[in-house]
Amino acid sequence: MEKAYDVPDTVKADDKWLMPYLASLDPETDYERMISIFSQYSLNMFALQFVVTAGTLHNIQTPEGAETLAYTNKIVRRPNRRNADGLGFFWTWFANGPSHPRAKESIARLNDIHMGVAKHLPGGFKRTEDFIYTLCVIGTLQSRIMADLGLPTLPPFLKIAMHHEMRALAEQFVTVDALVTGFPDSYEGMEAFIEAFDARDWGAATQAHTTIAESMIDDFATRFFPPYLHWLGQNYVKFAVKEHLLVRYGVTPLTPEEREMTANVMRTMYVTQMMAPDSKVSFLDTWVPPSNDEILAADRQYAAVADARGWLKGGQETLAATRG
Incomplete structure (x- = not known):
């Protein structure tokens, strides 16, 4: 994967080099470099998939959001293909x-994909707010989880840089009618936008919501936890997703005792990572994307699981289940 930004080894001499280096930059003008370096040297596959899973389960709360993902069915029966495609977009x-x-x-290619899907789903990709919400969640979710755990969130200079990055991305997306406009004017505005969006009544959940939620929670747990700890992987996701959304999707939320136990485990993991030396190697220098043959083989197994669980198969079956 090509990258436009990196730092010389001399900058990475100290064990804790990342935040001092980022703090030395101007978030008003250097935000692209800041977010690039922060992402390359602080993220790993587990963190990426955790945020993607929890973020997507927030994004599907609208009827159109859930229907779109259930219709294409990549999340349910081809999650490895979707992960590979999603990581390609993210890192680009x-x-x-x-x-x-x-x-x-x-982004132009993703816009074309969206417009192609929209031809089959009247009403999809019409609301500007849906695009803004998705980008706001991407930019704030990890920090919100840290706050819920009582741990330090992003420092102010990174919040400014993250806001500018998300706003610059938003300006390039399109609905079926127009360019996306109206992005919040600050990081705090992004958080407020999310709270207002989450408080809206998006109607009753459909089978599409349940299919997407169950399949994504199962995928994350299976991908990163051994079988005897699948319950813990599922708890990680449930901790990160707002409880009223889980209930609406038909997913059993954590009990207070389960939430406290999960928070203790997650807090220990994050504190251990915070105390460790900063990576001196970019994620992109070690990441080896799976081959197409590996993706196809893995997704055949997921498709079999989806059939056994009775999850929606996509296409017209999804429309029948969501629109009648």
């Missing part, structure tokens, strides 16, 4: 910055 944007030609081409 975050490693290069929204202004880079590679990022612009990538």
Whole structure:
């Protein structure tokens, strides 16, 4: 994966080099470099998939959001293909910055994909708020989880940089009618936008919500936890998703005791990571994407699980289940 930004080894001489380096930059003008370096040297596959899973389960609360993902069915029966595609988009944007030609081409391609799906789903990809909400969640979710655990959130200079990065991405997305406009004017505005969006009544959940929620929680637990700890992987996701959404999707939320236990485990994990030396190697220098053959083989197993669980198969079956 190509990247537009990196830092020389001399900058990484100290064990804790990352935050001092980022603090030395100007978030008003250097936000693309800041977010690129922060992402490359602080994220790993577990963290990425955790945020993607929990974030998606917030994004599907609208009827159109759930229907779209159930219709294409990549999450349910081809999660490895979707992960590979999603990581390709993520790193193209975050490693290069929204202004880079590679990022612009990538967003344009995703816009084309959205418009192609919209032809089959009248009403989909029409609301500007849906795009804004998704980007706000991407930019704030990890920090919100840290706050829920009583741990330090992003420092102010990174919150400014993250806001500018998300706003610059948003300006390149389109609905079926127009460019996305109206992005919040600050990081705090992003958080307020999420709270207002989550408080809206989006109607009763459908089978699409349940299928997506169950399949994504199961996928995360299976992907990163051994069988005897699948329950803990599921708890991680449930901790990160707002309780009223889980209830609405038909997913049993954590009990107070389960939530406290899960928080203690997660807090220990994060504190251990915070105390460890900063990585001196970019994630992109060690990441080896799976081959197409590996993706196909893995997804055949997921499709069999989906059939056994009775999850929606996508296409017209989804429309029948969500629209009648």
